[in-house]
Amino acid sequence: MYHHSASAAQSAVGFATSVLDPRPADHPKDAITFQRCTWCGTAMYHRLLCPVCQGSDLRAERSEGVGTVRHSTVVHRNTPAARNVSLIEMAEGFVVRGRVMGPPIGIHSGDRVRLSTAKDPVRGEPVFQLLDEPYRAWS
Secondary structure (H helix, E strand, O other): OOOOOHHHHHHHHHHHHHHHOOOOOOOOOOOOEEEEEOOOOOEEOOOOOOOOOOOOOEEEEEOOOEEEEEEEEEEOOOOOOOEEEEEEEEOOOOEEEEEEOOOHHHOOOOOEEEEEEOOOOOOOOOEEEEOOHHHHHHO
16 A cells, blocks of 8 residues: 555554554453544444444554343354354443353343453354353342
8 A cells, every 4th residue: 555655654554453453462362352433432343434423543442341231142053052142232332242151041131241252262252251140040
């Protein structure tokens, strides 16, 4: 990619690097990195443009790893056993698709979860664990 000034070339290279591997060098391996638009402040996960203002100036941030299950479904396809696929709304405001550990039928909307590992070795998606599991029978 050709740019007229050196500063523009450096910012373009930095942008491409953050899209391909948004994790900084000192970033822990088991953490989710999301993007935040510098213009409107919208948080998003793996996007090239902001879905609100269509801006391309996105900065990488580290998520704390706590979220809420918004939707969960049980999948029986391409796997020897049933597994769940869930949409998790993270505390920072973005939504990520992942798997919640536990019995697939026991995961419900509104359950609080914490990140267990950022990348499942088989599916490559984040894996979460329930936070309130021991107290479910009391509520």
